[in-house]
Amino acid sequence: MRYRGRAAPAASPLPPGYVLRTALPGDREAWIGLLNANAELGRWNEARLGRETAGAIDGAVLFVVHGDDLVATAGVYDREIRGRAVWEIGWVARHPAHREIGLGMHSTAAALAAARALPKRPVVLLTDDRRVSAISGYLAMGFEPDIKGHRSYARRWAAVRARIASRGPAR
Ligand SMILES: CC(C)(COP(=O)(O)OP(=O)(O)OC[C@H]1O[C@@H](n2cnc3c(N)ncnc32)[C@H](O)[C@@H]1OP(=O)(O)O)[C@@H](O)C(=O)NCCC(=O)NCCS
Numbered sequence: 181m182r183y184r185g186r187a188a189p190a191a192s193p194l195p196p197g198y199v200l201r202t203a204l205p206g207d208r209e210a211w212i213g214l215l216n217a218n219a220e221l222g223r224w225n226e227a228r229l230g231r232e233t234a235g236a237i238d239g240a241v242l243f244v245v246h247g248d249d250l251v252a253t254a255g256v257y258d259r260e261i262r263g264r265a266v267w268e269i270g271w272v273a274r275h276p277a278h279r280e281i282g283l284g285m286h287s288t289a290a291a292l293a294a295a296r297a298l299p300k301r302p303v304v305l306l307t308d309d310r311r312v313s314a315i316s317g318y319l320a321m322g323f324e325p326d327i328k329g330h331r332s333y334a335r336r337w338a339a340v341r342a343r344i345a346s347r348g349p350a351r
Contacts, residue, residue: 181315181323183303188296189321191289194244195281198251200290203241210250211243218273220311233271235259240294244274244283251275252283254291261304262329267295269305272314285317292321309336316344 194200203211208229215224222228233241233255241255252274259268269291274284295303305323307314325337 181305181307181318182326183292183295183321183323185322188293189289191286191293192282194283194286197246198278198281198283199245200286201243201245202239203236203243203255207243207250211253214243214250214253214275215271215273217275217277219276221271221273233257237267237294237298240291240298242287242290242294244278244287246278249275251278252287254284254287256291256295256298264302266302266304267298269295269303272305284314285321288317289321309340312340312343312347315340316347319344 191200208226212224212226212229215221215229235258237256237258242253243250244252254272255270257268257270259266261268269288272284272288272291274287292303304326305318307318325333325340327334327337
């Protein structure tokens with residue numbers, strides 16, 4: 181998906197007790213813990229975190245924290261897609277004990293704002309057909325499907341949109 185809007189949308193306010201902050205050097209273990217607790221992005225350890233988060237932009241990996249706990253995250257990554265340098269919004273996740281208050285999308289909106297503050301490049305994110313909750317949030321935020329990237333995309337996006345429409349309003 182690609183963000184084509186002008187200004188990044190304002191993130192909805194966080195509920196009391198939750199704070200957004202940038203990643204700190206000592207966060208890695210808790211970051212791995214959050215990604216494992218999420219359980220929908222596979223198993224994580226230090227080696228995988230190192231590989232998958234190479235290219236993370238300093239100051240643009242965000243966490244929502246609750247007390248000492250990391251409870252949601254998204255970040256901006258320096259990547260190349262089809263030969264073009266992009267800012268990728270990646271590794272969006274929230275802890276299952278803190279669901280239904282929009283923390284994952286709050287982190288995503290903050291990462292999007294951070295990407296827009298960097299030198300101009302396309303701002304993109306990669307997702308999977310089955311991630312209907314995430315995709316509804318991305319669409320609501322103004323990300324648009326890339327239907328030209330592969331000949332299967334138009335058909336698959338039509339199916340995703342039909343699945344989203346059949347669920348009714350998100351909230
Ligand atoms: C995508 C993701 C990060 C979104 O996190 P989030 O913004 O915190 O989402 P919430 O927990 O607030 O929302 C969950 C549901 O509660 C609903 N909801 C949100 N706020 C609500 C509220 N105040 N009252 C009632 N329901 C609410 C949302 O509509 C959503 O419904 P859905 O799952 O049927 O779409 C999270 O679902 C996740 O971690 N998914 C697994 C990992 C993943 O797919 N990452 C994206 C990879 S591209």
